Amino acid sequence: xxxxxxxxxxxxxxxxxxxxxxxxxxxxxxxxxxxxxxxxxxxxxxxxxxxxxxxxxxxxxxxxxxxxxxxxxxxxxxxxxxxxxxxxxxxxxxxxxxxxxxx
Amino acid sequence: xxxxxxxxxxxxxxxxxxxxxxxxxxxxxxxxxxxxxxxxxxxxxxxxxxxxxxxxxxxxxxxxxxxxxxxxxxxxxxxxxxxxxxxxxxxxxxxxxxxxxxxxxxxxxxxxxxxxxxxxxxxxxxxxxxxxxxxxxxxxxxxxxxxxxxxxxxxxxxxxxxxxxxxxxxxxxxxxxxxxxxxxxxxxxxxxxxxxxxxxxxxxxxxxxxxxxxxxxxxxxxxxxxxxxxxx
Numbered sequence: 001x002x003x004x005x006x007x008x009x010x011x012x013x014x015x016x017x018x019x020x021x022x023x024x025x026x027x028x029x030x031x032x033x034x035x036x037x038x039x040x041x042x043x044x045x046x047x048x049x050x051x052x053x054x055x056x057x058x059x060x061x062x063x064x065x066x067x068x069x070x071x072x073x074x075x076x077x078x079x080x081x082x083x084x085x086x087x088x089x090x091x092x093x094x095x096x097x098x099x100x101x102x103x
Numbered sequence: 104x105x106x107x108x109x110x111x112x113x114x115x116x117x118x119x120x121x122x123x124x125x126x127x128x129x130x131x132x133x134x135x136x137x138x139x140x141x142x143x144x145x146x147x148x149x150x151x152x153x154x155x156x157x158x159x160x161x162x163x164x165x166x167x168x169x170x171x172x173x174x175x176x177x178x179x180x181x182x183x184x185x186x187x188x189x190x191x192x193x194x195x196x197x198x199x200x201x202x203x204x205x206x207x208x209x210x211x212x213x214x215x216x217x218x219x220x221x222x223x224x225x226x227x228x229x230x231x232x233x234x235x236x237x238x239x240x241x242x243x244x245x246x247x248x249x250x251x252x253x254x255x256x257x258x259x260x261x262x263x264x265x266x267x268x269x270x271x272x273x274x275x276x277x278x279x280x281x282x283x284x285x286x287x288x289x290x291x292x293x294x295x296x297x298x299x300x301x302x303x304x305x306x307x308x309x310x311x312x313x314x315x316x317x318x319x320x321x322x323x324x325x326x327x328x329x330x331x332x333x334x335x
Contacts, residue, residue, distance in 0.1 A: 002199060003106070003107045003108050003111075003199050003200040004199055006106040006107055006108060007155075010106065014149075014150075017149070018149060021149070028328070030331070063330070064330060066327070067326070067327035067328075067331050068327075068331065070323055070324060070327040071324065071327050071328065071331065074320075074324050074327075
């Protein structure tokens with residue numbers, strides 16, 4: 001194994017650790033999206049998500065709307081971080097394969 | 104199990120150690136970050152990728168007094184020696200593994216980009232290195248005492264030079280912002296007070312632009328969690 005292989009493998013493992021840490025953080029955040037329903041002049045908000053073909057819905061109290069928005073936005077950011085790290089891992093896998101094929 | 108790159112790092116440190124020049128060197132750059140984790144200085148720090156560059160900051164170009172020829176000694180150990188054509192800057196190479204570079208603190212009005220040292224290498228001169236030179240700790244790595252900047256000094260230095268780092272500035276910011284979480288804030292503040300007014304402003308500008316917004320976001324998220332989950 002070349003030193004470059006080792007560096008790439010270490011980076012792959014480092015990214016795996018990073019993904020694990022972000023996933024742990026995701027566990028504590030609400031899943032889904034916020035939908036708004038207007039009835040007359042009033043707006044009602046729901047936290048919705050799909051599970052097993054069903055849409056699960058939870059009413060959000062008015063004073064919880066902003067905190068839910070904050071956490072769902074945060075969840076999106078973390079999910080993107082995971083995707084980015086997984087993409088980096090794919091690139092490393094491809095690079096390692098290329099090195100192996102060229103040997 | 105140690106990998107080949109770490110073995111080569113140890114080989115380089117041993118070369119300096121066996122020739123009595125390790126005490127003249129402070130390890131900076133990505134290897135210092137790696138050492139913060141490996142030696143337990145910042146065990147929870149999530150470091151960025153290690154590069155092939157091993158940056159060695161030479162404390163004083165006039166030491167050791169009698170002078171040595173480090174490139175010759177390195178050559179005998181299997182290193183390739185490179186000398187930049189324009190500047191003469193010396194690099195010790197272990198191809199595909201390590202590129203050892205020497206740096207020197209630029210002081211006063213001097214505008215030399217490189218200076219010869221008594222180690223027998225020509226080192227690149229850089230400004231703003233006083234902070235890392237004046238605030239170091241010795242750590243033990245595989246039985247050898249190595250000097251690295253204290254993490255607070257490392258971060259402050261990186262904050263000062265960040266805007267001049269061009270394409271490397273974003274990668275540096277990722278390291279700084281992650282490392283900042285693990286720093287001793289009292290020590291950080293105390294070191295900040297030792298800087299010139301100009302450099303203090305540079306660090307404050309960095310904190311305002313890149314650290315405070317992240318801290319504010321963490322605060323907002325924790326507050327939101329508190330409001331939603333408090334009753335559950």
